[in-house]
Structures are given as structure tokens and as C-alpha cells.
Amino acid sequence: MSAADSIVPAFTDTADVAQRLRGTGYLADNATATTAFLADRLGKPMLVEGPAGVGKTELARAIAQATGSELIRLQCYEGIDEARALYEWNHAKQILAIQAAGQRDWDATKNDIFSAEFLLARPLLTAISRTEPTVLLIDEIDKADVDMEGLLLEILSDFAVTIPEMGTVAAQRRPIVLLTSNANRELSEALKRRCLYLYIDFPDAALEREILSSRVPELPERVANELVRIVGVLRELDIKKKPSVAETIDWGNTLLAMTTGEESMKGGRLDESLVARTLGVVLKHRPDVKTAIRELKLG
């Protein structure tokens, strides 16, 4: 079977991607829809970068939901290794099998204990051995050590895993693969070359308002407009941690919880003291809050 045979496209074109993602509540911009479409159609993994909280992981979930796939997630961390990512031999069971076999011929036993029955498939192996539609999310790849990237290369280019004792397991059906990274570490050229690259930035005002109104529908439109505008201004300030989309949504919910919504407006604008009091929802560092209060003359 040639490698291309295992690609089963899930989307018909970019508009289809955008529309079906929207159906799951994920509002994708043009770049995201196009890259997701290419990842699906060309059968290439996509590397997704961007500031924290712009919906990188959420994208994987949305794609899985839109295509009716199972989402298999591998969360990377420092020191993650082959045993956690690919597969592991079930040593305990192997030892039991050897003991139960008693005085059997060694060759027979050896073939026996290195078979699929004794293999514990971890996320990567699971993802490529499935025949049903699958989305594989390799989350925060930059947290893993460089060795881990080496392990990934075979999977990302050939969609196969070689197990020395058993041979190569090739994908029957290519999963849609997403890797996310916060750029804490430079990824190797080899890894980048195998991936499509998508940078998700903060959404523009119109998109963010749409996201806000889909997530916090009870928020009056005028308040939502104001919130998005303030968040936009905050992101332009010289601060340590820019507010994420998730935090904009939190802010909307906070205002709803504290007031009836309409009440938070004072003379056509958001009540400044209310903004100042709730800044902590979107800004997570004390100096940032101070900067915002000074620059926006809130206090």
C-alpha cells in the first residue's frame, strides 16, 4: 500500500472546513481554515503556534468533532519518553506468561511474549493503528526534550511506528495530526519541514466579538463591543501577558455575574470603575494592571 492510499479526506474545500468548524462552535479565520484543509487533504501534520489562550488545543477538538473523529491527545512534558508516547511492553504480564508457560521451549516463548497481546499502545501507536477517523493532538511539543522530536519524525512523515521485536506498524488510515507549541524552545528543522505551519494570533475585533457573543450570548451587544475594544487596546500596551480570548470570555461572564449587563454601561461606555475593578480577570500580573490603569487613565 502506498503512503497516499491511507489518506481519506474529510473536507471538500476551505469553505467547508470553516463552516463545519463553525458548527462545532469554533470560529476559524481564513488561515486556520486553509491550513486545516491542507492538513487533511495532503495528509500532513500541522504545527500550530501562537500566544497562550488563542485556541490552539481547541482547534484540535473542533476538527475532531467536525469530522466525527476520535481525539487522541498526547500531552508533552519534560522527560516524556518512548514508553509514554509510543508503546511499552507489559513486563508484568510477560513475566507471568513466562512463569505460566513452565518448561516450554524458549523460542516459542520468545515469539509469544513479544506479540500484540503484550504491547501497551500509547497515544501515538494508538492513533496510527486505528481504522476509524482519528485526530491526533500532540500538545505543547516544545515542552518535551529534543529526543522526543526524533521519535516523532517517523510518525510524522511515514505514519508508521517501528517496533524492533515486531516490525513496522503502518497507518491504515492517516490521522489528522496537530502539534501545538508556545515556542519555548526552537523546534528542529527536520520537524518543521514535515509540518504545515499555522500561527494563530489574537483574533481581529469582528471575529472576537462573534466568539464572545457565541460564548456569552446573554451579554448585551453594546457591552460586548466595548469589552472587545478594551481588550484590543490592552493587547497593544507594553505588558507581560496579553489577555487571551478565553480571558475576554471570562470577562464577559464576570460582568454578567456582577451586573445585569446593561447596568455596566454608563453613558454609552463601560463604567470605568467597574473596568478598573475587574481588570484582574484579563490581566494576570500586578504590574500589567498598573500599566493598564495608568495608560487608560482609569483610576
Place this chain on the structure above:
Amino acid sequence: MGADTLVDTLTGFVEDLRGRGITVGPSNLIDAGQAMTVLDLLDRESLREGLAATLLSDHTHRDTFDRCFELWFPLGNAARREGFEVPRDDDGEADVEAMRETIADLLADPEAIADGRFDQMVAVIVAEFGRYESARGESYSVYEAMSSISPQTLIARIAAAMAGDGRDGERPGTDPLSRRSARDATNRLRSAVETETQRRMAEVRGRDAVASYAVPKLPEHIDFFAANPQDMTKMRRTIGPIARLLAAKLEFRRRRNRHAAVDVRATLRASMSTGGVPIELRRRKPRPGKPELVVICDVSGSVSGFSQFTLQLVYALRQQFSNVRIFAFVDTVDEVTDFFDRGNDDSQFGERMSAMLSKARVSTRDGHSDYGHMLRGFAEEYLDSLTHRGALLILGDARNNFRPAHAESLAKMRDRVRNAYWLNPEREESWDSGDSAAGVYAAEVQMFECRNADQLSRVIADLLPV
């Protein structure tokens, strides 16, 4: 476009990107070609995003990519202006005042960018107001376009439109929040007009004539000496990543020493799943001490772009080192570590810099760089700050104004630290020309040319102590 022209355009485009320092491998090119076969080529935005996804791998290169894309895959003028009516007076001339009103309303409208009205407006602005007749025929200029609509004077108007009219009795368009977003909107307009002007010029003069100046340099290739304020902002965005990458690199190199002791407890625990047979040895994680760093930075006017950048980098690096001490000098050296303290980052970096320049005793003589005096002063006063565990980093162009070099002080300093390096923002060819004492100092301490962020990150990554 036929298939051949399409391939030619794509390879030409990729060649152009490569020429500008963006690495595009052959496999990326093949991917891009494949992407073009499955994408709807009439949808220009998809094509652009598709090519970006397959060709790029660093988002700071996106600016450069986009401008190149404009040159290689231009959109016809008619398509850009469609749907936007220019207000005209009775003689058929464009009505500037009415146009400015429209512009202000559009800039205040958050939907305008998403639905394409912003782009149409920009196209119209350049076509109507940016055009002039030059000696070489039809020409377009940003200056012409921007001076007729003068968006700075529109800020109050935009702010008022954003805030909604006539509220609260106070004058509309005066609250700082609205003014700020109005200013951001006009900046956006300006850069869009620049792009559009260059695109038009490319159409009139041909791609190659414009390509050399129209496409911005990659942030890591901007010269410290030639950087203007916009460039500095762009460069500043590369600092965070550089500092983090350096930290990660250090971490990695230190981690590689896996001579850590066996963790008996963890090993025994792990052996439980194998019936008490310790198949896997678990080791303790190495906990290496953080290195120390002493930075001496020239802050005189001639190297200000460089020193601002490097101080910011040093500032970012502070988290990675257990102990960073920063010294600054023009002709006299003074410790300025406190100005870059983590605790006071409620004031901006620029303010801190100017506070440092005015308060620290960095200039006690005539205000011209004097490396010799600085070195001697350092060797007398601060020699204790150098230890065998630390590294010394000197940042400056070594232009000594023909004063005594006092290289022996430098030698004394070098002997006290494990590593000492000198980063020089000048082109290596101009070292030792004129009043430069680069050679004298380079004989004592290894000196590196460090003209842009790219070189800086490479140099530091290779030499930082581990």
C-alpha cells in the same frame, strides 16, 4: 494562468523569499505546489494562507512574506476598488472633506476589516490621493496620500465615532481608551497605505524595481545602527524568543550531563510493575546551579540602538541567571542593575533607560566614549563582582576617541572570570579604523561582530557559559 506560468511564478516567488533570508527547503516547495493543486486558485486569500502554511515556519517572517506575495500575486486594481464610492463634488473632483468623514467612520467600524471595506478604502485612497506625475511618468507616494487625508487630525473624530455620539455631556472623543484605539486604527491605515502604494508602484515600474525597497527586512536582519523606531519595535519582538531560546539551550546543554545518581526509591517503585525486577534504572534529575553574568554596556549615543536592544535582552536573561549585574558607561562605569530590577517593571523600559542615563554616573568627563577610563575604573572598583563561576560580557564598539586603551585592566578582569567576551556592533571590516581600539581589546578578550539580532542570538547561544 497556465500550469507553466504558475510553476514559474511559484518558483520565482520562492527564490525571492530565499534571497531575503527565509529558508525554504525543496520539500516545502513541493508541498506548496501540492497545496496549489488542491486549493481554489481564484480565492486569493486561501492561496496566500496555503503558501504561508507550506513555506514559512516562523511567524516573524510573515510581514516579509506578505509583501512579497503582493508583488508576485498582485490583485487587479478594479477588484480592489469594487464597491467603494468616492464622494465627488460638482466638478467631478474627489471631495476631500467628505472622503475624510467616510474614512473616519470606516476606521471606527470594527466590521470594516473583516468584510473587505477597509481594503477597498485603502485602494481608493492610494489611487485618488497618492498619485502624482513624476519625471518618469505616473507615480504613487505614501506622502501624497497621507498628507491629503492627514489621519492624525482625524483621531478625535474617529474616537467620537467609536464611543458613539453625544454621551454623558462630556466632549465626545476625549476619553483615553477611545483615543488609543483610534490611534491604533490610523496606524493600521498608514501601513496599509504603504503596502498598497508599493503594490501600485510595482505595477507601474515592474516587480524588480520595487522589490529591493518595498519588502521589509526580516526582524533578525535589521542592523542595530540603521534601525529606526519602527524597526526597534519589531526587533524588540525578537528579544523574548531569543532569551527563551538561549535559556532552553543552556538548559539542554546542562541536562545532557546525565551523570546523576540513581534514585533508588523511584527505581524500586518502577520495579513493582515487573514483579520486583528493576528493569529500568531511574535517576535523579540533575539540578545544576545557575551561572552568573556580568554585563558592561556602552550606552553612549553612537551605539544607542545596539545598547537598548542588548540591555533589553540582558533584562530578559535575568530570569535565567542566578545573578546578573549590569554596568553601564559612557566614559565612567557605574552599576545600573537596580534600574533593571524585576520589581520595578511598572514603568516602561524606555523610562527606565532614561532614568538610568540621568541618574547613574556614567558620564563624568566630557561625555565621549572612553573605554580605557571605564576599564580602569571597573578594575579598581568592581573587580569583586567577577568570580570564577561567572561570565563577563562587554558590549560596545570599542571606539575610544584616541584615548589610552588600558588593555591591562581588561586582562586583569578577564583573568578573574571563567569566560569573557566582547560583542561589537560594528562591521568587522571597520574594526581598527579611525579611533577604534578593537584590535587592542580583541587581543585580550575574544571579540565578535554582532550587527543584528540574528548574529547576536547566534553568538550568545554559542558562547554562553554552561
